[in-house]
Amino acid sequence: ADVPTLVRELKDRNARVRADAARRLVLLGQEAKAALPDLIEALGDSDDKVRHRSLMALKNLWLWRARGPDDEAAIPALTKLLKDGNEDIRRQAAYGLAGFGPKARAAVAALNEASRDGEEAVRKAAAYAISQLDQPIAADVPVLVRELKDPDVKVRARAASRLATLGSDAKAATPALIEALKDSDADVRCGLLGAVSGRWFVEERGPHVEAAIAAVVEGLKDADIKVRHCSARAAAFSWVVEERGPHTEAIVVGLIEQLKDTESVARWMAAMALWRYAPQARAAVPALIEALRDENGNVRNYAANALAVMGPDAKEAAPSLIQLLKDTDARVRQAAARALNRVEPESSGVAVAVLVEDLNNPKLSVGAAQTLRSFGPAAKPAAPALVEALKAEDGYTRREAASALGAIGPAAKEFVPALLKSLNDRESYIRQEVAASLLKIAPESESQIPPALLEKVKARIAEEEKKRALAAQGVRQEGIGGGGGIGPGPGRGWRSDEAGEHLESGTKFYHQGKLDEAVKSYTKAVEFDPDYSMAYYHRGAIHRARGDYDKALADFTKAIKVGSDSPAIHYFARGVTQNNRRDYDAAVADFTEAIKLDPFYAAAYYNRGLARHWKGDYDAAVADYDRAIEIVPPMKAAFGARGRAKFAQGKLDEAFADFKEAVKADPQNAANHEDLGDAHARLGHAGEARDAWNKALSLSPKAEAKTRLKAKLSGASKE
Numbered sequence: 001a002d003v004p005t006l007v008r009e010l011k012d013r014n015a016r017v018r019a020d021a022a023r024r025l026v027l028l029g030q031e032a033k034a035a036l037p038d039l040i041e042a043l044g045d046s047d048d049k050v051r052h053r054s055l056m057a058l059k060n061l062w063l064w065r066a067r068g069p070d071d072e073a074a075i076p077a078l079t080k081l082l083k084d085g086n087e088d089i090r091r092q093a094a095y096g097l098a099g100f101g102p103k104a105r106a107a108v109a110a111l112n113e114a115s116r117d118g119e120e121a122v123r124k125a126a127a128y129a130i131s132q133l134d135q136p137i138a139a140d141v142p143v144l145v146r147e148l149k150d151p152d153v154k155v156r157a158r159a160a161s162r163l164a165t166l167g168s169d170a171k172a173a174t175p176a177l178i179e180a181l182k183d184s185d186a187d188v189r190c191g192l193l194g195a196v197s198g199r200w201f202v203e204e205r206g207p208h209v210e211a212a213i214a215a216v217v218e219g220l221k222d223a224d225i226k227v228r229h230c231s232a233r234a235a236a237f238s239w240v241v242e243e244r245g246p247h248t249e250a251i252v253v254g255l256i257e258q259l260k261d262t263e264s265v266a267r268w269m270a271a272m273a274l275w276r277y278a279p280q281a282r283a284a285v286p287a288l289i290e291a292l293r294d295e296n297g298n299v300r301n302y303a304a305n306a307l308a309v310m311g312p313d314a315k316e317a318a319p320s321l322i323q324l325l326k327d328t329d330a331r332v333r334q335a336a337a338r339a340l341n342r343v344e345p346e347s348s349g350v351a352v353a354v355l356v357e358d359l360n361n362p363k364l365s366v367g368a369a370q371t372l373r374s375f376g377p378a379a380k381p382a383a384p385a386l387v388e389a390l391k392a393e394d395g396y397t398r399r400e401a402a403s404a405l406g407a408i409g410p411a412a413k414e415f416v417p418a419l420l421k422s423l424n425d426r427e428s429y430i431r432q433e434v435a436a437s438l439l440k441i442a443p444e445s446e447s448q449i450p451p452a453l454l455e456k457v458k459a460r461i462a463e464e465e466k467k468r469a470l471a472a473q474g475v476r477q478e479g480i481g482g483g484g485g486i487g488p489g490p491g492r493g494w495r496s497d498e499a500g501e502h503l504e505s506g507t508k509f510y511h512q513g514k515l516d517e518a519v520k521s522y523t524k525a526v527e528f529d530p531d532y533s534m535a536y537y538h539r540g541a542i543h544r545a546r547g548d549y550d551k552a553l554a555d556f557t558k559a560i561k562v563g564s565d566s567p568a569i570h571y572f573a574r575g576v577t578q579n580n581r582r583d584y585d586a587a588v589a590d591f592t593e594a595i596k597l598d599p600f601y602a603a604a605y606y607n608r609g610l611a612r613h614w615k616g617d618y619d620a621a622v623a624d625y626d627r628a629i630e631i632v633p634p635m636k637a638a639f640g641a642r643g644r645a646k647f648a649q650g651k652l653d654e655a656f657a658d659f660k661e662a663v664k665a666d667p668q669n670a671a672n673h674e675d676l677g678d679a680h681a682r683l684g685h686a687g688e689a690r691d692a693w694n695k696a697l698s699l700s701p702k703a704e705a706k707t708r709l710k711a712k713l714s715g716a717s718k719e
Helices: 003-009 015-042 048-062 075-081 087-098 101-114 120-133 138-147 153-164 167-180 186-195 207-219 225-237 247-258 264-277 282-291 297-324 330-343 345-359 365-373 376-389 395-424 428-441 443-448 451-472 492-511 515-528 533-545 549-562 567-580 584-597 602-615 618-630 637-648 652-665 670-682 686-699 703-718
Strands: none
Touching: 003 015, 015 048, 048 075, 048 087, 075 087, 075 101, 087 101, 087 120, 101 120, 138 153, 138 167, 153 167, 153 186, 167 186, 167 207, 186 207, 186 225, 207 225, 207 247, 225 247, 225 264, 247 264, 247 282, 264 282, 264 297, 282 297, 297 330, 297 345, 330 345, 330 365, 345 365, 345 376, 365 376, 365 395, 376 395, 395 428, 395 443, 428 443, 428 451, 492 515, 492 533, 515 533, 533 549, 533 567, 549 567, 567 584, 567 602, 584 602, 602 618, 602 637, 618 637, 637 652, 637 670, 652 670, 670 686, 670 703, 686 703
């Protein structure tokens, strides 16, 4: 990109030239860095598009790097923009200032004024910016130390909470922190417990560490619930957990005592902290068993989790855990099942039976499958139910079911055929999980996994093994396989900030039924980013719903042309519109393109089948319906559609079988019952035909369908 040329154009006398230069600088992302001073200058441009786009270009520059002195030159200009006539510019200026943190404190007065803006979005942005600018910095430590001794308890509490946010920058305040841990006020003590909970606090050994531990131990017995809560939190999440030593026993004793607290929040925080101290907290087992009967579900859940980590050392908890398998809270039941499998593996069969019941409940199936995965080979009795869960509508359930089958290992070999079918799942992440499980259960099935998928899965398995090896060596694993530090490509910041927000507004309007406002928002989105394919897609969907097929086609065509975002759905959407226009050849072409991009796009096969069906090409339509049904989970509507195609071909028995499957798959669909009635009638089953048509009549919401069904019933009655 020729940045110098764009900088010159940014100062052109023609506002349209300046605005286009700013837009192109936005799309350059980090590559526009050389234009920084010119973009800051352009924040004062007379044209609002230039101002706004220059602001967006700056935000893209700041997105993935720390802001330096050169960037700080923008603070006065951003402060001035808080009074801009454009609402979006005011809002984005506030967010821009927020990114500077305390370095932009000079803008607080202007932000306070903006927090009373007439637009709610601006008020929210200003309030957020104030909270960021008001954050303490290392230079504030001496002031905060003085405030810790202020006679006003509110001043001391605020100083304590602010010191807690400073992390290692509060190091110089360590002596004052230790002294203030004995403050008479609960809020002060709570804030200071947070301040001494960081890893930095123990980097240099000394008496301050023992003093902090003593404060945690004492805090667990404090008269104030807030302090007991903060102390349990410090025990659960701070460096104290990692720094196991002589203090561990005292903390465990304090947590055991807190399990009897009158406040439920203190009890469940104590149970959670004991979970972190297991298995060394063996002395807590009796108290945790008692906590399994607590009236609060969080307490029961964390107590069960703590017992699970203790394993066989907590075997006496087995009877209570078996009782807990009847708990009304599914999360607690599943925690109890997991714990029972750990403390007394020979009782795992009872737990598996309970988990199978939860697995059959769509609302609980994900958690049940995840818990069964932790059972490993002991989950084999649940394998048939897990195989059924591979067909669930919910993708997470299917993935967790596949993973749980893989955890069973070679003992699940008889279920390999079911897993092979799930290699046809609609979702790529599920296909990967299925392939990984197949390799664990039956490595010889490798030849039946598509090569590209096999390559991905083997790479994933190798990465997981690398992580485990590093964990065994005690090596921290940031960045391995996580893509940490890799930012979006050019233009993504633009979309997420401005065009993306108009897209979000449009979607909200759409769900509220305000279609005109939705179209306006989507139009604004493409004005700010002419290459924003999803905005064209959503606007096109509204045009199609309104029957304005020409405008819909134009939008979907534009989405296909400019977009790298989900191109398959753009072809699909245009194909549906072509079906609506009865241009079936064009529809088939579009659905074919969608299928090339995503061979597991069940809806594209189904809709291409409809187009071929309406053309009279029944054999090709049936082939598409077959594929739509083969993909997991099957496209329910394809059963009825395939039945109608076969009915038209005179294959009555096959059509009848499909109509029965359609009713089974979607029993509330009136058309399925009507089709089944038609098949019964053609096969000479008069009574069954009448029953099916009556059922369709009771379900049908459309007057036209009701009239047609009444005519069929009247004709059958005369016959």
